[in-house]
Amino acid sequence: MAAEGLAARAAAVGLLGAVLGEGRLMTQAVADPQGPLSGLPPGDRARAQRLTLAVLRHLEPADKVLEPHLRKAPPRMVRDALRLAVVEIAMGGAAHGAVNAAVEIVRRGKRTGHLAGLVNAVLRKVPEQPFEGLPPQRMPRWLRQPLVHAYGREVVAAMEAVQAGAPPLDLTVRDRAEAPEGVVLPTGSLRLEEKGQVSALAGYAAGGWWVQDAAATLAVRLLDPKPGERVLDLCAAPGGKTLQLAAAGAQVTALDLSEARMARLRENLARCALEAEVVVADALDWTPAKQFDAVLLDAPCSATGTIRRHPDLPFVKDGSEVAGLVALQAQLLDRALGMVRPGGRVVFCTCSLLPEEGEGQLASALARHPGLSVERVAMPGVEEAWWTDAGGLRLRPDHWAEAGGMDGFFMARLKGVL
Numbered sequence: 001m002a003a004e005g006l007a008a009r010a011a012a013v014g015l016l017g018a019v020l021g022e023g024r025l026m027t028q029a030v031a032d033p034q035g036p037l038s039g040l041p042p043g044d045r046a047r048a049q050r051l052t053l054a055v056l057r058h059l060e061p062a063d064k065v066l067e068p069h070l071r072k073a074p075p076r077m078v079r080d081a082l083r084l085a086v087v088e089i090a091m092g093g094a095a096h097g098a099v100n101a102a103v104e105i106v107r108r109g110k111r112t113g114h115l116a117g118l119v120n121a122v123l124r125k126v127p128e129q130p131f132e133g134l135p136p137q138r139m140p141r142w143l144r145q146p147l148v149h150a151y152g153r154e155v156v157a158a159m160e161a162v163q164a165g166a167p168p169l170d171l172t173v174r175d176r177a178e179a180p181e182g183v184v185l186p187t188g189s190l191r192l193e194e195k196g197q198v199s200a201l202a203g204y205a206a207g208g209w210w211v212q213d214a215a216a217t218l219a220v221r222l223l224d225p226k227p228g229e230r231v232l233d234l235c236a237a238p239g240g241k242t243l244q245l246a247a248a249g250a251q252v253t254a255l256d257l258s259e260a261r262m263a264r265l266r267e268n269l270a271r272c273a274l275e276a277e278v279v280v281a282d283a284l285d286w287t288p289a290k291q292f293d294a295v296l297l298d299a300p301c302s303a304t305g306t307i308r309r310h311p312d313l314p315f316v317k318d319g320s321e322v323a324g325l326v327a328l329q330a331q332l333l334d335r336a337l338g339m340v341r342p343g344g345r346v347v348f349c350t351c352s353l354l355p356e357e358g359e360g361q362l363a364s365a366l367a368r369h370p371g372l373s374v375e376r377v378a379m380p381g382v383e384e385a386w387w388t389d390a391g392g393l394r395l396r397p398d399h400w401a402e403a404g405g406m407d408g409f410f411m412a413r414l415k416g417v418l
């Protein structure tokens with residue numbers, strides 16, 4: 001096996017340690033200059049991340065395969081190297097390469113060298129198709145229970161089946177002539193199966209498109225911005241929806257608390273040659289000089305709708321932050337409602353699967369503000385069954401499952417005055 005493959009696999013084991021051992025999010029571990037990817041060339045960095053994500057999507061079945069062959073739990077790093085090899089074999093990788101790499105990583109480990117023989121012996125017993133007959137990985141209990149209650153067991157199992165696969169890459173396209181090859185989805189997003197490096201895709205530098213999950217695009221469609229309208233994007237960074245609003249010709253103010261995330265928004269605007277007024281502020285304190293025609297509130301949330309793209313999330317979060325987020329979302333929604341002119345509209349959305357961050361927020365807002373009403377908007381490609389009785393749009397990972405699914409989202413459009 002090439003030394004290059006070993007470096008990427010060793011880095012993947014390091015990333016698994018950061019997520020599973022230290023409880024760090026992948027994005028943090030990947031960005032850490034002293035982290036497991038430091039010093040690696042771009043190709044190895046990308047491969048290490050792909051491998052890590054694959055292991056996180058199949059950790060439970062991998063452990064089931066390994067369990068009968070381990071008399072006692074090995075040190076974490078050894079376990080992660082074993083898991084990586086099992087997942088590589090399950091994905092159809094050459095078994096000898098995966099096994100040799102795991103043995104070598106463990107042999108080189110500071111305190112694990114003596115376990116290299118064990119790793120070799122265990123992995124030789126792994127069948128060619130290790131996951132055959134095993135169910136997909138389940139979501140953690142704190143999340144699974146309320147989801148089963150809300151959607152039923154069958155739907156949750158369908159979500160988990162989608163989350164077990166590597167997701168496609170969706171682009172929002174402004175200029176078809178500048179876009180790579182892909183499949184146009186019913187809602188208009190362009191879906192790519194083969195990803196590679198995003199910045200190497202056709203048309204990246206020309207700014208004719210940006211990466212945005214198909215579900216996420218629908219919040220702006222629901223707001224339906226018109227050219228020249230004054231629109232506020234209240235939690236805007238890194239800016240996928242700001243770009244959509246600006247591309248629709250709206251006069252956009254993009255506000256977010258995070259300076260670092262707003263730097264990415266500015267880069268995105270510059271690459272796509274689009275304009276917006278950028279404000280770094282706390283939406284709970286900030287007051288606009290003049291009310292807006294429309295406000296989009298993409299509120300901070302548990303992000304449980306994004307597990308198919310961020311499989312590290314279930315291992316890092318434990319649900320303890322949800323109550324605080326629900327309270328913050330309600331406060332932000334009330335601020336948003338106060339920033340829109342009479343007769344204007346507000347779209348509230350979260351990339352969460354939890355009803356308390358979606359359907360529950362809509363019900364509470366309507367109860368707090370009797371003058372509000374919910375508006376539905378005709379949107380091509382949006383299926384009737386996705387609308388809730390209360391007029392919100394519930395999007396789930398198992399929608400379009402055969403095509404790779406979509407992010408989980410809830411969104412609703414409100415009209416009225418406070």
Ligand SMILES: C[S@@+](CC[C@H](N)C(=O)[O-])C[C@H]1O[C@@H](n2cnc3c(N)ncnc32)[C@H](O)[C@@H]1O
Pocket residue numbers: 234235236237238239240241242255256257258261281282283284298299300301
């Ligand atoms: C779901 S993300 C927004 C994603 C963005 N709309 C997009 O499409 O790219 C939520 C954002 O809310 C921001 N945020 C959290 N609390 C905030 C507050 N009190 N005021 C303003 N922004 C806040 C976070 O910094 C984060 O960027």
